[in-house]
């Protein structure tokens with residue numbers, strides 16, 4: 130009988146549990162009011178509803194106070210911005226999350242810029258992204274990329290010297306993970322929809338981060354044997370099943386390590402949101418915070 134090679138699974142579910150337990154203990158040890166996270170949800174996007182509910186549930190589990198502020202889809206941009214100013218001024222609120230996407234009549238960048246740099250739990254504020262670019266670790270970093278780094282660290286995967294291919298160049302995943310990997314001494318190629326010969330770039334990569342939102346984009350044949358494959362994509366099939374951007378079933382016989390979808394990057398993202406909430410709280414209270422990334 131021929132034995133098939135199978136990749137080691139990078140288990141985001143288990144790793145996030147361990148990370149959250151650390152955060153829970155950290156929260157338990159804080160003196161004074163508990164850290165508080167406020168999520169702002171506009172409209173009734175079903176996926177957003179699920180994500181926000183999940184975040185609130187995890188917050189509750191680890192002793193982080195949370196509130197959900199809902200607004201109708203037709204709220205005006207000025208009114209939403211006013212509300213965010215009020216949250217910025219509320220000393221009981223430590224962390225503000227604006228669930229994306231926002232309705233089309235609202236300028237998301239303008240809204241994200243309004244969130245105080247000190248309460249920017251998603252790390253999307255231009256100042257926080259700028260710090261990341263400069264190699265100065267901000268208190269809160271984009272959750273998905275920072276979660277990926279935490280997952281790699283948990284499995285002791287050292288990216289130093291690796292060739293990495295990041296598929297996707299968004300401000301929330303592709304660009305920040307490329308910066309983080311560069312900082313960790315990987316040599317990174319950022320790919321996007323205008324990249325020619327994507328598969329050639331992938332085949333050369335020791336580490337692939339797939340964050341395009343395209344089912345089946347990364348096929349086993351384009352994966353270098355034993356490569357580390359991180360699948361960020363979330364694609365909902367007609368039957369309701371969720372799959373990533375990587376063809377998992379075939380890729381797992383080729384990669385060295387691979388994240389499943391679900392239970393890979395997703396839970397790490399939520400865990401990082403909690404890490405960020407506590408880090409912001411500490412920064413606001415003049416308490417020291419450890420570096421997570423730039424170590």
Ligand code: NDP
Nearest residue numbers: 273297298299302321322340341342361362363394395398
């Ligand atoms: P965006 O839609 O903002 O960006 C997608 C990127 O992928 C773009 O840069 C785009 O290129 C590129 N792209 C699209 N199609 C191709 C292609 N065929 N070949 C190469 N590149 C391509 O998405 P996000 O960054 O916000 O999210 C990416 C995916 O990750 C989505 O599926 C999203 O649902 C998921 N996600 C998962 C999270 C989690 O917690 N697991 C968190 C955040 C996102 P171009 O710039 O040229 O248009």
